[in-house]
Structure formats: C-alpha cells, structure tokens
Amino acid sequence: xxxxxxxxxxxxxxxxxxxxxxxxxxxxxxxxxxxxxxxxxxxxxxxxxxxxxxxxxxxxxxxxxxxxxxxxxxxxxxxxxxxxxxxxxxxxxxxxxxxxxxxxxxxxxxxxxxxxxxxxxxxxxxxxxxxxxxxxxxxxxxxxxxxxxxxxxxxxxxxxxxxxxxxxxxxxxxxxxxxxxxxxxxxxxxxxxxxxxxxxxxxxxxxxxxxxxxxxxxxxxxxxxxxxxxxxxxxxxx
Amino acid sequence: xxxxxxxxxxxxxxxxxxxxxxxxxxxxxxxxxxxxxxxxxxxxxxxxxxxxxxxxxxxxxxxxxxxxxxxxxxxxxxxxxxxxxxxxxxxxxxxxxxxxxxxxxxxxxxxxxxxxxxxxxxxxxxxxxxxxxxxxxxxxxxxxxxxxxxxxxxxxxxxxxxxxxxxxxxxxxxxxxxxxxxxxxxxxxxxxxxxxxxxxxxxxxxxxxxxxxxxxxxxxxxxxxxxxxxxxxxxxxxxxxxxxxxxxxxxxxxxxxxxxxxxxxxxxxxxxxxxxxxxxxxxxxxxxxx
Ligand SMILES: Nc1ncnc2c1ncn2[C@@H]1O[C@H](COP(=O)(O)OP(=O)(O)OP(=O)(O)O)[C@@H](O)[C@H]1O
Ligand SMILES: [Mg+2]
Numbered sequence: 001x002x003x004x005x006x007x008x009x010x011x012x013x014x015x016x017x018x019x020x021x022x023x024x025x026x027x028x029x030x031x032x033x034x035x036x037x038x039x040x041x042x043x044x045x046x047x048x049x050x051x052x053x054x055x056x057x058x059x060x061x062x063x064x065x066x067x068x069x070x071x072x073x074x075x076x077x078x079x080x081x082x083x084x085x086x087x088x089x090x091x092x093x094x095x096x097x098x099x100x101x102x103x104x105x106x107x108x109x110x111x112x113x114x115x116x117x118x119x120x121x122x123x124x125x126x127x128x129x130x131x132x133x134x135x136x137x138x139x140x141x142x143x144x145x146x147x148x149x150x151x152x153x154x155x156x157x158x159x160x161x162x163x164x165x166x167x168x169x170x171x172x173x174x175x176x177x178x179x180x181x182x183x184x185x186x187x188x189x190x191x192x193x194x195x196x197x198x199x200x201x202x203x204x205x206x207x208x209x210x211x212x213x214x215x216x217x218x219x220x221x222x223x224x225x226x227x228x229x230x231x232x233x234x235x236x237x238x
Numbered sequence: 239x240x241x242x243x244x245x246x247x248x249x250x251x252x253x254x255x256x257x258x259x260x261x262x263x264x265x266x267x268x269x270x271x272x273x274x275x276x277x278x279x280x281x282x283x284x285x286x287x288x289x290x291x292x293x294x295x296x297x298x299x300x301x302x303x304x305x306x307x308x309x310x311x312x313x314x315x316x317x318x319x320x321x322x323x324x325x326x327x328x329x330x331x332x333x334x335x336x337x338x339x340x341x342x343x344x345x346x347x348x349x350x351x352x353x354x355x356x357x358x359x360x361x362x363x364x365x366x367x368x369x370x371x372x373x374x375x376x377x378x379x380x381x382x383x384x385x386x387x388x389x390x391x392x393x394x395x396x397x398x399x400x401x402x403x404x405x406x407x408x409x410x411x412x413x414x415x416x417x418x419x420x421x422x423x424x425x426x427x428x429x430x431x432x433x434x435x436x437x438x439x440x441x442x443x444x445x446x447x448x449x450x451x452x453x454x455x456x457x458x459x460x461x462x463x464x465x466x467x468x469x470x471x472x473x474x475x476x477x478x479x480x481x482x483x484x485x486x487x488x489x490x491x492x493x494x495x496x497x498x499x500x501x502x503x504x505x506x507x508x509x510x511x512x513x514x515x516x517x518x519x520x521x522x523x524x525x526x527x528x
Contacts, residue, residue, distance in 0.1 A: 048420065071419035080420070087417035089410050091525075096406050103407055104422035152422060 001025050002047070002061050002079065002156045002187060008054035009042050009211075016042040017211045022189075024156055029178060029188040031198045031219065033232055034208035040191040041084050043208070044158045047189075048081040049074045061156060076104050080154035084161055086145040090134030094125055097133050097144050101151025110153050117184070118147040121177050139170040146177065156187045163194045175201045195232030199223050207231075242375035243496035244489060249381045251488020252388035253447050257461060258468035258480040259395055260439025266412040266475035267432035269330060270320055270337045274344035275440055276461030281348060282308060282444025283453045284356060290363045297365060297445050298383070304441045312437025316430045319344065324429065345458070352455040362452040384446040391442050396477050408432055412475055467507065471514050473524025483522055486510065 002024040009017040017039045024030045034040050045051045047059055049071035059066045066074050088097050098118065102111040119126045122143040128136065133144050142162055149157055159178075163171040171194065179201045182188055192198040199205060205222045207215040215227070222228050257279055264272050282304050286297040319340055327333035366383060369376040399405035411418045411428045418425050443461075447453065468487060472479025490510055491503040514522060 050416075050419070070424070072422045072424045075420065075422035083417070083420065087414065087420060089413045089417060091413045092406065092410060096410075099403065100406060100410050100418075100421045100423070103403065107422075148421065 002189065003059070004043075004047065005058040005060075007043065007046055007057045007059065009039070009046050009051055010054065011051075015211060017046065020208070020211070020213055022206055022213065022216075024187045024189045026155055026187040027182060027185050028203040029182050029190055029201055031195075031202040031205040032189065032191045032208055033193070033195055033198075033205060033222075033228070034191075035193070035231075038208045039211040040208060041160055042211075044081055044083070044160050044189070044191060047074075047079065047158060048083075050081075075152055075154075076106055078106065078153075078155035079158065080149040080152045080156070081158040082142075082145045082149045082160060082162060084164070086141050088133045088141055088144050088148065090132065092133060093130050094133055094136070094144055095129040097148050098125075098129075098151050101148035102153075104152045107151060107153040111151070114151050114153055118150050121150075121180060122147060138165045139167075139174070142166065142174060143177075146174075150181065150186075154186060156189065157181065158189045158191075160191050161193065162190070163192060163197065168197070171197055193232070195228065239375075239496065241373045242377070243492045245372060245375060245377055246381065247489030247492030248485060249385045249388075249450070249488070250492060251485035252385050252392070253443055253484075254464050254468050254488055255481045255484025256388045256392050256446070257440060257443035258465045258472070258484055259392060259477055260436035260443070261462075261465040262436075262469045262472075262475055262477070262480055263399075263408070263439070264433050264436035265469070267408050268316070268320075268429040268436070269324075269333055269415075270316075270341070270429075270433060271334055272433075272436075273338060273341040273462060274348055274458075275341075275436075275465060276458035276463070277345050277348040277352075278308065278312070278437055278440040278458075279444040279447070279461045280352065280453060280455065280458040282441040283448035284352060284361070284455075285441075286445045286448045287361050287363050290365060297449055298387075301387070301442065301445055304445055305438050308441030309434045309438040312440075313430060313434040315344070315437070316433040320433070321426070321430070324426070345462075349455060349458060356455050358455060360452040360454045363448070365449050378450060380449040384449045387442070387446055391439070392481060395439065396481075399477060464507070467511050471511055471521055473521030476521065476523040479521055479523030483514075 004020060004022045007017055007020040020043060032040055042051060046053050049069055057067060061077055061079055064077055066077060098115060102108060102114065124140060125143055125147060133141065136144060162174055166174065175197055178188055190198055199219045199222055202219040205217065205219050206213050261272065261275050264270050285304055286300045289295045289300045290297060320337060323336040323340060324333060327336060366379040368379050370379050370382055399409060407423050408428055411423060411425055415425050468480055468483045472483035487507055490506055494503050494506045
C-alpha cells in the first residue's frame with residue numbers, strides 16, 4: 001500500500017503541490033483527474049524520487065519509508081513509474097528495454113514469469129522483440145513502457161497519462177490491460193485527463209486542482225458527480 | 239611491402255580503435271569529455287617500460303597489474319575531481335564545459351610529472367623482437383601479440399556492452415540517464431564505473447602500444463586527438479563505428495607513411511576525418527538525431 005502524507009513540491013518560488021495526501025492499496029486502480037498544470041505529473045515524479053519534496057512530506061510503501069530514497073532505490077522498494085512521454089530507451093531494442101525493466105534486484109528471481117506475463121498481456125511485443133523501441137508506433141511504445149515497468153515486479157504502478165496520443169480503441173485495449181494488471185494484485189495510480197474511460201476501469205478517484213486535492217470518492221460516485229461531469233466528462237451546462 | 243604496410247596499419251588501427259572505445263564510453267555514459275585521456279595511455283606505456291626495464295617483468299604480465307590499477311586510479315579521479323562537477327552541473331552543457339576545463343588541467347599535471355621523471359626523450363624496450371612471416375611479410379612478433387590482445391580486449395569489451403545486463407544498463411544510461419533511474423539503475427555509480435572502465439581501456443592501449451612503438455612524454459595529446467577523431471568519425475557512442483574508423487585511420491596512415499611520406503600522415507588523417515564529416519556529419523555509424 002502506498003501512503004502519501006502532506007506532499008508539497010516547489011519549483012523555485014512556484015508551489016506545484018500543497019499538502020497532498022492519498023492512498024493506493026494493492027489490487028485497486030486509483031485515478032487522479034485534473035486539468036493541465038494541476039500538478040499530476042509533479043505528484044507522480046515526487047513519489048518516484050525525481051523531484052525534491054518539502055520537509056514535512058512523508059511517503060511510505062507497505063510501511064517502508066520512501067521519502068528520502070534515491071529514485072533507483074524506490075524502484076527497488078516496489079514502486080514503478082511510467083512517466084509522461086513514456087521514457088523508454090529508443091535506441092535499445094524492445095527486448096533490451098524489457099530486460100532493463102528487470103534490472104532491479106527484487107525482479108531477478110521472477111524475471112521469466114514476469115516476461116511471460118508481459119507477453120500474454122501484449123502479444124504484439126513478442127513479435128517485435130528485436131526491433132528498436134523508437135521505431136514502434138505510439139501505442140506499441142506505451143506497451144513497451146508498461147511492460148518495462150511490470151518487469152520490475154512492482155507492488156504499486158504509477159502511470160502518467162498513458163492514453164495520451166492513443167486512439168480510443170488503443171486506449172480501451174490499454175485500460176483493459178491495466179484492469180488485468182490490477183487483478184494480479186498490483187496497485188495502480190493512474191493520472192488521466194481522459195475521465196470517461198479511466199473512471200470506467202477505476203475503483204476510486206481523486207480530483208486535483210492547482211496543486212491540491214479537491215475531492216475523492218469511488219469511481220462510480222465520481223462518474224455521477226455533477227461537478228466532475230462538468231469539468232471532465234464534457235456535460236453541457238444548462 | 240604492401241602486406242607489411244597493411245599489417246602495420248591494422249595493428250596501429252587496432253590500437254586507435256581500442257583507445258577510442260574507452261573514450262567514447264567515458265563520454266557517452268559518464269558525460270565527461272576527458273582531455274587527459276591520452277596522458278593515461280602514455281602513463282601506461284611508461285609504466286610498462288619501467289616494469290620491463292627495472293624488474294624484467296614483461297608487459298603481458300604488466301597488463302594484469304595495470305588494468306586493475308588504472309581502473310582504480312580512474313575511479314578515484316572520477317570520485318575526487320569529477321563528481322563534484324557532476325553534482326553542481328545544472329545541465330549537460332555545463333558539465334561538458336566544466337569537465338573539459340578540469341581534464342585539461344589534469345592533462346598538464348600528468349604531463350608535468352612524466353616530464354620531470356622521464357624528460358623529453360623517446361623511449362622503447364625490447365620485447366619479442368623476432369620477426370614472424372605473415373603472408374610473405376616479416377612482422378615483429380611484438381606487433382602480432384599487441385594486435386592479438388587488442389582484438390581480444392576490443393571484442394570482449396563489445397560483448398560485455400551488448401550482451402550483458404550491466405553493459406545494457408551502461409548503454410541505457412548513455413541513451414537516457416533520467417529513464418535509467420526508473421529501472422533501478424544507480425546512474426552515479428554507472429557513470430563512475432564507465433569512467434573507470436574507459437580508463438582501464440586506455441591503460442590496455444598504452445601497454446600494447448609500448449610493445450612495438452617508441453613513445454615520449456608529449457605523445458599523450460596525439461592519442462587524445464586520434465581517439466577523438468575516431469570517436470567522431472565512427473559516430474559518438476558507437477563501438478562498431480570506433481572499430482571501423484580506427485582501422486581506416488591506421489591503415490591509411492601506414493600506407494601514406496610507406497608509399498608517400500611519413501610526414502603526411504597527420505594531414506591525411508584530417509583529410510579523411512573531414513571527408514567523412516562532410517558526407518555523413520553524424521559519423522560512419524552515427525544516426526542523425528533530432
Ligand atoms: N521543472 C519544472 N520547473 C518549473 N515549473 C514546473 C516544472 N515542472 C512543472 N512545473 C510547474 O508545476 C505545475 C504543475 O506541473 P505538472 O507537470 O505537475 O502538471 P500536470 O498536472 O502534469 O499537467 P499536464 O496535464 O499538462 O501534464 C505547472 O504550473 C508547471 O508549470
Ligand atoms: Mg503532466
């Protein structure tokens with residue numbers, strides 16, 4: 001279980017996140033909905049150890065304190081991030097990308113099982129193992145990114161707008177894969193602007209505005225929430 | 239005559255390729271443009287000389303000592319001199335400028351020490367001087383030994399980088415250090431390791447070169463230049479490119495020295511270099527990056 005307590009992040013004088021607290025359990029998908037610049041990416045990056053946090057922040061994974069760990073140790077602790085823009089190694093092959101996903105010591109013993117799991121999830125990748133990752137289509141690259149993250153055998157998976165640039169059909173496939181991943185016991189924190197499709201597969205959701213959490217509920221309740229509908233589901237105001 | 243020229247060109251080219259591989263590793267993974275690189279090659283040459291002439295221990299056994307020693311020395315150089323620069327650099331460009339200045343200083347320190355110790359004369363030592371017949375040409379056995387070791391180290395290095403998880407991790411750091419952290423790679427450690435490994439390659443090159451060439455304390459700069467040319471000509475970060483470019487340069491130099499004039503070798507080196515860059519700016523095996 002991932003517990004974020006009073007997370008604050010600043011870039012110089014600009015405060016991007018203020019006292020954000022949230023929780024993600026294993027085996028659930030939690031969606032974080034927010035407009036451009038709300039601080040969604042900052043939130044995920046802070047959890048992954050890529051940006052500096054304020055002092056009173058506390059982040060823990062299954063009781064282990066992650067707050068001051070370096071990024072590579074956070075992966076080792078069981079938290080994997082698929083960043084905005086995917087962050088795959090374009091010059092390396094798909095196989096090498098997946099292999100590096102299992103660079104973490106925690107992933108070595110289960111590497112074979114995890115690779116099989118990724119191949120079952122994304123059969124397309126198994127035909128493309130020796131292709132350079134940068135020559136894959138956008139959707140395929142997202143599969144590589146997700147596959148690479150799964151190879152690290154994470155307890156919690158953080159995804160930053162995975163549907164960006166994908167067709168609705170491709171997004172549907174991707175989200176189905178996420179649901180399958182959740183069912184294996186992994187906890188997923190999903191940052192999205194695509195509220196329709198993401199709420200449909202999520203268990204719970206948070207709303208983030210100007211760097212602060214402004215609401216949280218079950219996905220079902222959020223889907224019928226008027227404010228959410230106005231802000232994210234494109235409901236015309238009467 | 240021709241086969242002699244070609245063979246000595248291949249030997250020389252093998253040395254260039256080997257030395258360039260280490261430099262491109264340091265630049266690609268550690269992001270350090272190491273201007274003192276050639277000095278470390280020459281330090282190894284002198285170390286092999288001292289070992290041979292004062293203790294009678296041959297350079298092949300010397301390799302067993304100098305490879306770990308150079309690895310450790312370069313590890314220390316990175317930790318003491320370079321990691322403070324890495325820590326304070328806000329971006330890649332800043333680190334590049336800082337590291338060029340720092341290693342430029344290092345160049346003078348190393349060269350100064352060598353000069354005090356050995357003076358400006360040319361040095362060489364006797365090691366396997368007997369001739370061996372290769373396709374009708376009489377080749378000194380020491381050249382064959384040096385070439386053999388260059389092949390072994392070059393190939394081994396290539397295989398480690400492309401076939402092992404550690405090697406793939408180093409390449410990943412070269413491609414995208416930020417993403418490398420997301421797959422649990424300790425990027426600082428990788429940079430230090432790559433720098434030390436590159437330094438060990440420089441030592442191998444220096445020891446092998448000393449087996450068949452005369453050398454002097456001022457030759458380090460020439461090695462740095464040649465290595466840089468080979469790296470850029472082959473495509474930055476590309477090991478296969480370094481190999482091919484190194485061989486081309488070595489053979490061209492040997493042919494020019496044999497058939498035209500030894501004084502023209504450097505000129506020809508630069509002409510080939512410029513031609514390659516004119517036709518393919520990203521190098522022989524380089525990709526045009528956006
Ligand atoms: N490296 C940075 N330096 C300065 N300001 C930054 C930096 N990264 C983000 N910000 C600012 O912090 C705020 C939150 O950015 P963030 O990227 O977290 O938003 P986001 O919710 O992910 O937006 P989007 O939906 O567009 O991806 C923005 O105002 C942004 O300009
Ligand atoms: Mg974002």
